[in-house]
Amino acid sequence: MVMRRVDLRSDTVTKPTEAMRAAMASADVDDDVLGSDPTAHRFESEMARVMGKEAALFVPSGTMGNLISVLVHCEVRGSEVILGDNSHIHVYENGGISTIGGVHPRTVKNKSDGTMDLDQIEAAIRHPEGALYYPTTRLICLENTHANCGGRCISLEYTDRVGEIAKKHGLKLHIDGARIFNASIALGVPVHRLVQAADSVSVCMSKGLGAPVGSVIVGSREFITKAKRLRKTLGGGMRQVGVLCAAAYVALQDNVRKLADDHKKAKLFADGLKQIKELTVDTSSVETNMVFFDIVESSFISPERLCQVLEEHGVLAMPASSTSVRFVVHYQISESDIHYALACVKQAVQELSTDGIAK
Amino acid sequence: MRAAMASADVDDDVLGSDPTARHLESKMAKLTGKEAALFVPSGTMGNLISVLVHCDVRGTEVILGDTSHMHVLENGGISTIGGVHPKTVKNNPDGTMDIDKIEAAIRSPDGKLFFPTTRLICLENTHANCGGRCLSAEYTDMVGKIAKKHGLKLHIDGARIFNASVALKVPVHKLLQAADSALLCLSKGLGAPVGSVIVGSKDFIAKAKRLRKTLGGGMRQVGVLCAAAYVALQENIGKLEDDHRKAKIFADGLKQIKELSIDATSVETNMIFFSIVDGSLISPKKLCQVLEERGVLAMPASSTSKGNFAYSFWSK
Numbered sequence: 001m002v003m004r005r006v007d008l009r010s011d012t013v014t015k016p017t018e019a020m021r022a023a024m025a026s027a028d029v030d031d032d033v034l035g036s037d038p039t040a041h042r043f044e045s046e047m048a049r050v051m052g053k054e055a056a057l058f059v060p061s062g063t064m065g066n067l068i069s070v071l072v073h074c075e076v077r078g079s080e081v082i083l084g085d086n087s088h089i090h091v092y093e094n095g096g097i098s099t100i101g102g103v104h105p106r107t108v109k110n111k112s113d114g115t116m117d118l119d120q121i122e123a124a125i126r127h128p129e130g131a132l133y134y135p136t137t138r139l140i141c142l143e144n145t146h147a148n149c150g151g152r153c154i155s156l157e158y159t160d161r162v163g164e165i166a167k168k169h170g171l172k173l174h175i176d177g178a179r180i181f182n183a184s185i186a187l188g189v190p191v192h193r194l195v196q197a198a199d200s201v202s203v204c205m206s207k208g209l210g211a212p213v214g215s216v217i218v219g220s221r222e223f224i225t226k227a228k229r230l231r232k233t234l235g236g237g238m239r240q241v242g243v244l245c246a247a248a249y250v251a252l253q254d255n256v257r258k259l260a261d262d263h264k265k266a267k268l269f270a271d272g273l274k275q276i277k278e279l280t281v282d283t284s285s286v287e288t289n290m291v292f293f294d295i296v297e298s299s300f301i302s303p304e305r306l307c308q309v310l311e312e313h314g315v316l317a318m319p320a321s322s323t324s325v326r327f328v329v330h331y332q333i334s335e336s337d338i339h340y341a342l343a344c345v346k347q348a349v350q351e352l353s354t355d356g357i358a359k
Numbered sequence: 360m361r362a363a364m365a366s367a368d369v370d371d372d373v374l375g376s377d378p379t380a381r382h383l384e385s386k387m388a389k390l391t392g393k394e395a396a397l398f399v400p401s402g403t404m405g406n407l408i409s410v411l412v413h414c415d416v417r418g419t420e421v422i423l424g425d426t427s428h429m430h431v432l433e434n435g436g437i438s439t440i441g442g443v444h445p446k447t448v449k450n451n452p453d454g455t456m457d458i459d460k461i462e463a464a465i466r467s468p469d470g471k472l473f474f475p476t477t478r479l480i481c482l483e484n485t486h487a488n489c490g491g492r493c494l495s496a497e498y499t500d501m502v503g504k505i506a507k508k509h510g511l512k513l514h515i516d517g518a519r520i521f522n523a524s525v526a527l528k529v530p531v532h533k534l535l536q537a538a539d540s541a542l543l544c545l546s547k548g549l550g551a552p553v554g555s556v557i558v559g560s561k562d563f564i565a566k567a568k569r570l571r572k573t574l575g576g577g578m579r580q581v582g583v584l585c586a587a588a589y590v591a592l593q594e595n596i597g598k599l600e601d602d603h604r605k606a607k608i609f610a611d612g613l614k615q616i617k618e619l620s621i622d623a624t625s626v627e628t629n630m631i632f633f634s635i636v637d638g639s640l641i642s643p644k645k646l647c648q649v650l651e652e653r654g655v656l657a658m659p660a661s662s663t664s665k666g667n668f669a670y671s672f673w674s675k
Contacts, residue, residue, distance in 0.1 A: 012579050013371045024583060025365035060400045064575020094573035100440055212580030233434035234574050235404020240552030243364060
């Protein structure tokens with residue numbers, strides 16, 4: 001029996017489209033390490049233009065994009081970076097900025113909307129008077145949209161204010177903008193304006209935009225020159241990489257406009273989930289393509305168990321904590337898929353409630 | 360390759376498993392006689408991961424050739440990124456290092472208050488900076504014995520191991536038998552657009568996969584690249600012998616030019632290095648410039664007036 005499969009684990013599961021495959025197959029390529037791959041060059045120029053920065057660099061992953069950015073801004077030994085305690089860089093990137101880059105993290109509490117209190121950020125900046133004992137703060141990182149906080153958008157005003165703080169203290173600002181296009185669409189703010197205050201941004205092409213592989217770092221020419229060298233050092237220097245950039249270019253052209261629809265579907269999903277009494281969803285916090293919901297304590301259903309039962313119906317999701325589950329919508333999920341998934345959730349919750357099996 | 364890339368069956372290789380990547384990795388493991396394999400974006404990352412996994416304890420040292428690619432052309436990443444200390448041993452013109460010099464370079468545990476701990480020996484086959492020279496299976500096995508005797512691991516930078524295998528007429532798995540891990544490039548003579556593969560034990564590869572993610576090499580629907588690499592593997596190993604033949608023709612021809620000196624016997628695979636005779640006062644850079652005006656691209660291999668060139672051959 002061929003089961004219907006609705007993969008809501010992440011927007012990274014998006015598969016390349018026919019247009020992307022055709023572009024990859026016919027890409028004009030060259031050795032991007034010895035020289036310059038024309039398709040990579042074209043794509044990077046376009047990304048720089050779209051993001052309003054001087055230059056751009058294609059990298060194999062968002063993790064490398066963030067790692068390179070932090071390490072370039074913090075190239076002097078003894079550096080510290082301020083970032084959210086619930087940020088992707090701090091939680092899900094293997095601590096690479098430290099284990100690989102020797103940079104010390106200073107976390108500030110992420111609020112439920114993805115921001116950090118401005119005064120707490122400022123308080124976290126190391127005072128030069130303590131230089132004998134302190135590392136030197138060189139960088140602040142923001143994440144937009146903020147994944148662990150539910151795909152919440154960081155506003156333009158907030159970003160600019162953090163930028164002002166950074167400038168005031170001679171620090172750089174990096175934005176982990178893996179899903180920056182989602183933020184831009186949801187806020188109705190052009191992406192280049194949204195990241196104007198940032199010295200660098202890391203943007204993913206392989207998530208909601210659907211490219212098979214890759215992210216892009218953008219920043220000043222000087223920053224990107226250093227980034228390119230570090231990319232080589234980390235092993236991200238790929239040869240005829242235009243085959244990947246061709247697909248990423250299609251993603252940029254074709255799929256930014258589809259994101260608004262993902263946000264609509266996410267809201268649809270959230271509204272449906274709200275009807276299920278064993279679950280609680282803060283629908284007002286569903287701003288982009290992510291839906292987090294909590295399982296009401298008294299129902300004794302565990303996120304793992306719920307996800308297992310859902311999987312039996314072909315619906316894939318991710319437990320987000322000991323009490324919550326995450327769904328991520330992308331353009332390869334239809335409205336019909338959403339309705340199917342909702343029906344499965346309802347059924348699964350019923351099954352698990354009536355079973356009375358606590359696990 | 361383009362057709363294979365366009366029609367590749369793919370999936371998220373980080374969240375789960377890309378079927379085409381699996382297919383390539385199984386094939387590579389089998390070919391090399393190792394338990395498992397891992398696709399990586401570049402040879403640099405393959406070597407970096409290998410050294411860092413073998414040397415995952417702080418305070419580690421690795422023995423490698425003084426003209427090895429890893430030591431000279433990988434941005435010193437094993438140290439700047441990985442915190443591993445290099446101990447170089449002189450490379451002979453044939454790409455080997457004297458066995459007794461390797462053994463002498465191993466740090467004695469007696470001195471550990473002052474010494475780092477040697478954990479790894481690295482070989483390079485074929486050896487690029489020595490002219491694409493092949494390391495024999497016998498030599499490799501001898502180094503492997505030394506490594507085992509001292510409780511060290513052995514990693515082979517086999518970026519061009521297929522060239523060595525074809526030139527020596529020794530199967531790849533035999534050439535790599537003594538190694539705990541090896542790095543093989545698909546994007547060089549085999550012609551794939553991107554990528555390399557690391558091979559080793561299941562345990563080694565599991566650690567390598569995690570480090571690959573940490574370094575930022577975890578790619579999503581990576582099957583698009585693996586599909587092309589698979590075609591490279593199927594179709595292009597057979598073409599390497601021709602590259603070696605063409606290189607020899609080139610070397611023999613260059614030998615006729617009196618301003619140049621070349622050791623034609625050292626041309627074993629697809630690389631040719633030649634020196635410019637002192638008295639001719641031609642610099643490698645100038646020669647390359649003039650060649651470029653005629654559409655021939657080459658690389659100055661050293662900056663001294665008695666310079667070398669590297670020409671590499673590949674099949675179209």
